[in-house]
Amino acid sequence: MSATKMKTLMLMLSDNPGIGGLEKHTRELAKEITALGHEVAVVAAPQHVEDLNGPTGFPINANRSRNSLTLLISILRIIRAGNYEILHAQGTKAAFVLQRLAPFIKRQVRIASIHGFKSRYPKAGAFHQLIAVSKALANDIAQPGVTVIYNGVSIAGQAPAQRPDGLDSPVWLAVGRLAPVKGFDFLIKAFQFCPGTLLIAGEGPEHQRLQSLINATGQSDKVKLLGFRTDVPALMSAADGVVISSEREGFSYVCAEALILGKPVISTNVPIANEILPKEHIFQGGEPAHFAALLQQNPAVLADSQAGARAFAFNRLSLSAMASNTLEVYQKASKGLALN
Incomplete structure (x- = not known):
């Protein structure tokens, strides 16, 4: 893998107050890629850019519609101000936003990760690569060139919880x-x-x-x-x-x-x-x-x-495997853009 340092912006537009799978994935991937020496920024709702500890966080109002002109302009300004090479949408809402902005961000590599089954998916043609988090999801997207990268997990070193007395086994x-x-x-x-x-x-x-x-x-x-x-x-x-x-x-x-x-x-x-x-x-x-x-x-x-x-x-299914596979997609897409 190339040691070239890349500058990436991840866009995640969940307004979920808690940390679900999409939010967990975005935070962990951003941190893992940052730890490998790359520069990563995350644009997300305020509660999802707190305490990132490594990546730069840009809070944004994620409650707005994907078609909100205010939202689109706000994101475009962040992209242009940061001079990012890689734009990585996490989830379908963020992907549809990058799809809308595609005519204005032609010089950046555009990646979208799809995390759940939907009735309609972003168009592969608007991106240099679509990523699905499972084979079943890739099959449902049913568009050419979808790459499967499984989410990584990290199990903190916690001792087993004390099993309460009186519970029948198993x-x-x-x-x-x-x-x-x-x-x-x-x-x-x-x-x-x-x-x-x-x-x-x-x-x-x-x-x-x-x-x-x-x-x-x-x-x-x-x-x-x-x-x-x-x-x-x-x-x-x-x-x-x-x-x-x-x-x-x-x-x-x-x-x-x-x-x-x-x-x-x-x-x-x-x-x-x-x-x-x-x-x-x-x-x-x-x-x-x-x-x-x-x-x-x-x-x-x-x-x-x-x-x-x-x-x-x-x-x-480790964090390191997830980050390594994602960086390979970034690098391949970057080379493809440079050749065009």
Whole structure:
């Protein structure tokens, strides 16, 4: 890889008050590329450029529409003032903004990373490279020349959480915002047929409805809503296995983190679980009892059969692999622009 220092601006227009997958990816990629000696700036909502510790942050009002003239002009001014070589849109809103600005930024390399399934995607022709965070997403984008770069994960050195007394084994952990798309209601119904304990870490608008479902199914002693947690890796380390019940995902950080921690995973048919786990550990649809059948397996046996998936996670799902692959895309696109 070339040692040439590059000057990159990342644009991320999420107005999410918290840190989800898109926000986590942008922050971690910007920091990792900065640590490799490149200059990176991040344009995002104020809450997402705080405490970047390395990259430069430019706060912007991300609540505005992608078609807002004020937003477009503000971003164009930042681009021109910074004399950036690489413009990297994170997420579809940022990508559509760069697509609109393309006639005014012809001298810069334009990259867009797509993180989730959408009904409409930016046009590949407006960019020098589109990146998808999973093979399934790349197939759904269905445009020429889409590169797959998996998100990287980093597991902080946390000691396993203390498992509360009185929990029946095995202990399964589910993680995510308590929203319908995460499928926790289906999981709770399925767990009626399972031995052990289910812990769900996360907060969101579905909390009360899910608690009512837990009570109505007589599982208040075996299914626990933990609320928002900052120690998810420690919780994973203390659990026997991790379960993913999402209806859709662009890239499952939960799956990647669990595998790197050596934990077996049972998942619905979502990326990246459906790309690297054994097919027999992926729920292909059906009734809650069918999902429960997967969770009735011995976690130790599951872990043995997922050795290949863990090896893939260690080799391909690290922050260093993500940053290295992204820099290769930058350099290839830069060479292509220089030749035109």
